[in-house]
Amino acid sequence: MKTRDLVHVALFAAIMAALGLMPPLALPFVPVPITAQTLGVMLAGSTLGARKAGLSLLLFHLLVAAGLPLLAGGNGGLAVYVGPTGGFFVGFLPGAFVIGWLTERAWSRLSVPLAFAINVLGGIGVLYAVGIPWLSVAAHLPLAKAALGSLAFVPGDCVKAAVAASVAVTLKRAWPLIQPPRPAGATSAPPSSTPAASPAPSSPRR
Amino acid sequence: MSLGLYLHRDSPLHALPAGAKMLALLAAGTGLLLFRSLPVVSAALVVTLGLYGLARLRPREVAPVLRLSAFVLGPLFLLQAWLSGWELALGTVLRLAVLLLLATLVSLTTRASDMLESLQRAFRPLARFGLSPARLGLLLSLTLRFIPLLATWLREIQEAQRVRGLERNPLAVLVPLLVKTLRTADTLADAIDARCFDPEEPS
Numbered sequence: 154m155k156t157r158d159l160v161h162v163a164l165f166a167a168i169m170a171a172l173g174l175m176p177p178l179a180l181p182f183v184p185v186p187i188t189a190q191t192l193g194v195m196l197a198g199s200t201l202g203a204r205k206a207g208l209s210l211l212l213f214h215l216l217v218a219a220g221l222p223l224l225a226g227g228n229g230g231l232a233v234y235v236g237p238t239g240g241f242f243v244g245f246l247p248g249a250f251v252i253g254w255l256t257e258r259a260w261s262r263l264s265v266p267l268a269f270a271i272n273v274l275g276g277i278g279v280l281y282a283v284g285i286p287w288l289s290v291a292a293h294l295p296l297a298k299a300a301l302g303s304l305a306f307v308p309g310d311c312v313k314a315a316v317a318a319s320v321a322v323t324l325k326r327a328w329p330l331i332q333p334p335r336p337a338g339a340t341s342a343p344p345s346s347t348p349a350a351s352p353a354p355s356s357p358r359r
Numbered sequence: 360m361s362l363g364l365y366l367h368r369d370s371p372l373h374a375l376p377a378g379a380k381m382l383a384l385l386a387a388g389t390g391l392l393l394f395r396s397l398p399v400v401s402a403a404l405v406v407t408l409g410l411y412g413l414a415r416l417r418p419r420e421v422a423p424v425l426r427l428s429a430f431v432l433g434p435l436f437l438l439q440a441w442l443s444g445w446e447l448a449l450g451t452v453l454r455l456a457v458l459l460l461l462a463t464l465v466s467l468t469t470r471a472s473d474m475l476e477s478l479q480r481a482f483r484p485l486a487r488f489g490l491s492p493a494r495l496g497l498l499l500s501l502t503l504r505f506i507p508l509l510a511t512w513l514r515e516i517q518e519a520q521r522v523r524g525l526e527r528n529p530l531a532v533l534v535p536l537l538v539k540t541l542r543t544a545d546t547l548a549d550a551i552d553a554r555c556f557d558p559e560e561p562s
Binding site for chain 2: 166220323
């Protein structure tokens with residue numbers, strides 16, 4: 154990794170923190186606040202690519218676990234992870250990774266609808282796949298109820314995915330960072346729930 | 360570092376190494392998940408409050424940190440009571456409260472720098488993926504330096520777009536923020552390279 158890549162990793166972790174400064178919305182009866190921070194997850198994934206986005210989110214997690222109040226609403230410390238919503242924060246990392254991985258593969262033909270689908274898969278699918286079982290175990294709720302409660306956030310998250318998708322496509326024109334995937338790329342973390350639906354894109358040129 | 364939750368006191372809990380406290384928290388979390396009967400959880404709550412006394416933290420100092428947790432636990436209690444009876448609800452919410460209290464206690468009694476150090480040690484196996492301690496140190500200090508700066512930029516851009524009547528358009532805020540960040544990243548990387556920081560060198 155070059156110095157430039159390291160700096161990208163660090164600055165996107167800082168962007169995550171800056172987005173956390175926007176005040177969260179708390180809904181009655183659902184123990185998860187709505188934040189702009191998942192937007193940061195989507196932006197990191199679709200701007201940096203899998204490896205750098207994953208590292209960036211890992212860095213962010215390190216700082217939060219160390220007790221810095223960087224999560225939305227000035228939340229931080231290890232208490233975040235033992236709480237009922239901890240899974241959604243833990244899901245940030247695989248979520249960003251999956252978004253980055255898919256974006257790299259779709260890079261040469263990235264359009265807003267495609268980027269939106271990618272962001273929904275990674276930013277909602279993966280995040281919820283980690284967060285809902287965690288909520289169910291930690292809060293001792295039946296899985297179906299936990300999932301039902303989380304449904305309240307899907308509309309907001311879809312808006313965020315749409316925003317992230319248009320930002321990603323605009324940024325691809327203004328400041329492209331991702332290169333089309335190398336063959337046999339050694340990736341850093343296993344994509345926890347890689348959707349089987351994505352057809353292997355025949356990377357035409359590299 | 361003033362950004363953390365740490366409150367300095369002269370107590371045995373503050374003196375414990377950070378890694379030990381985090382492992383104890385992990386053990387407590389697992390234990391409470393396995394034994395979740397009401398008597399066990401109540402005993403754990405008493406012990407936890409005792410630990411707060413031992414750490415010489417006054418309730419008034421701790422209250423603001425815990426307010427957000429209460430925000431989550433209140434609705435959860437109502438939901439649980441409605442779904443499966445108030446007794447189970449009480450047990451679940453108490454267990455979460457104990458865990459949140461314990462985790463907050465770890466954050467309150469450990470300096471962020473100590474915590475980062477032991478977390479770095481825990482993540483040492485990641486060196487294989489290109490995250491050597493020297494790099495991790497650079498990354499952490501860069502991020503800490505840039506959080507206040509990025510927050511300022513975000514506010515500036517929001518203000519500028521409000522003048523144009525675009526403050527409701529997230530694209531008009533995020534794209535400039537990202538381009539500005541990425542442009543800064545390039546100059547910053549050049550500056551670091553000019554000072555001969557070698558990211559490949561294990562040190």
